[in-house]
Amino acid sequence: xPSGPNVDLGNDLVVQGLSAxxxxxxxxxxxxVTQYKSIMLMIKNNAFVGTLTFQGADYDEATWNxxxxxxxxxxxxxxxxxxxxxxxxxxxxxxxxxxxxxxxMTAYTSGEALATFILSRSEMxxxxxxxxxxxxxxxxxxxxxxxxxxxxxxxxxxxxxTGDTVVLAQPGMLARVLVLTTxxxxxxxxxxxxxxxxxxxxxxxxxxxxxxxxxxxxxxANNGITIKGDAGNPEVLVFFS
Numbered sequence: 001x002p003s004g005p006n007v008d009l010g011n012d013l014v015v016q017g018l019s020a021x022x023x024x025x026x027x028x029x030x031x032x033v034t035q036y037k038s039i040m041l042m043i044k045n046n047a048f049v050g051t052l053t054f055q056g057a058d059y060d061e062a063t064w065n066x067x068x069x070x071x072x073x074x075x076x077x078x079x080x081x082x083x084x085x086x087x088x089x090x091x092x093x094x095x096x097x098x099x100x101x102x103x104x105m106t107a108y109t110s111g112e113a114l115a116t117f118i119l120s121r122s123e124m125x126x127x128x129x130x131x132x133x134x135x136x137x138x139x140x141x142x143x144x145x146x147x148x149x150x151x152x153x154x155x156x157x158x159x160x161x162t163g164d165t166v167v168l169a170q171p172g173m174l175a176r177v178l179v180l181t182t183x184x185x186x187x188x189x190x191x192x193x194x195x196x197x198x199x200x201x202x203x204x205x206x207x208x209x210x211x212x213x214x215x216x217x218x219x220x221a222n223n224g225i226t227i228k229g230d231a232g233n234p235e236v237l238v239f240f241s
Contacts, residue, residue, distance in 0.1 A: 013119045020052070020105040021112035027052055028103040028117050030061060036119040038094030041069065041103060045087040048111030052083040054091070056098025064102065065220045066171075069093045082106075094123050151175030151239025157227060159183055159235035164196035167225040167238050174202055174225050176214035176239040182207055185232030189217075193224030201225065208234055 013036075020027040033039055043052070056067040066081040069091035083089065105113065151173070157165050159181050167174075167189075174189055186206045191199040202217045225240060227233070 011121050015117040015119075018115045018117055019112055020103075021048070021108075023050075023105060023108040025105045025108075026102055027105060027113055027115050028101065030057075030100055030102045031117075031119075032059075032099060033096050033101045033119060034099045036095075036121055037123050038092060038120045039096055039101065040072070040090060040092040040118040040120070042090050042116040042118070043083060043087055044114040044116070046112055046114040047085075047087070048113045049085060049109035050105050050111070050113065051107035052103050052113060053106040054081050054083075055102050055104060056096060057100040057102075059099055061100055063220075064104075065098070066222070067093075067097065067101070152241045153239070155238045155240070157233070157236050157238060159233065160231045161227075161233055162229045162231050164229045165227040166194060167227060168221065168240055169193040169224045171223065172221055172225065173241040174217050174219040174221060174238070175241060176216055177202075177204060178212075178214045178237040178239070179204070179208045179210045179234050180237060181235040182210050183232050183234030185230040185234075187230070187233045187236065188228040189219070190226050190228060191221045191223050192226045194226065196226045196228030198223075204234065204236075206232075210234070214239065 015028075018027050028041065041054075054067050054069050055064040057064045068079040068081045070093055071078040071080055072090040072092050080091070083091070103115070155165075155167050160183070170193065184206055187204040188196065188200060189202045190196050191201045201221055202219045204215065208215070227238075
């Protein structure tokens with residue numbers, strides 16, 4: 001029987017004995033997963049009060065974004081980016097959309113989370129899309145087609161819109177902004193599902209140039225995307241996912 005903290009089974013690498021018992025501690029440390037086609041996280045039945053967050057990043061690890069994994073122990077294949085307290089659950093995805101992956105204790109009260117992390121060079125068996133006509137978005141580089149960073153949807157916002165404009169009423173990505181006609185106000189985008197207030201997500205400069213080149217923003221919104229209205233705002237086309 002293979003034993004030890006790391007067991008290489010040829011096709012699979014099993015990392016055992018993982019634990020986290022303090023705020024911001026890593027249950028799974030930042031790990032390069034590019035050599036593997038699927039990952040699984042087995043959270044053990046050990047009581048803790050806190051929130052584990054699944055996160056992915058590019059190689060530079062400059063920005064860690066929440067990533068959703070399938071709850072494999074649920075037949076409806078629920079997607080989740082966090083795990084809070086209910087133990088003996090298995091999460092997984094095939095493939096991961098980022099080259100780097102970690103699991104961090106982003107909120108903590110008590111106890112200790114324990115887990116086993118499995119990286120496999122094979123596709124995850126039995127993982128299928130539950131609906132038809134599904135648009136698959138890819139977040140990594142060197143892929144064919146649109147990615148989440150490009151934006152898979154767009155919204156036109158007329159110049160001088162004074163009311164707040166809800167672009168997205170759920171978590172998502174503010175990808176790019178194409179200025180169609182310039183304006184005098186610095187258009188502001190907030191991480192908010194219903195109002196142009198709270199955490200500033202991104203902004204355009206006052207008097208932005210309308211030259212046909214989309215402005216890259218690539219800002220992840222935890223709650224939603226809302227533009228603060230202003231009579232001096234430019235006319236824009238917002239690309240988002």
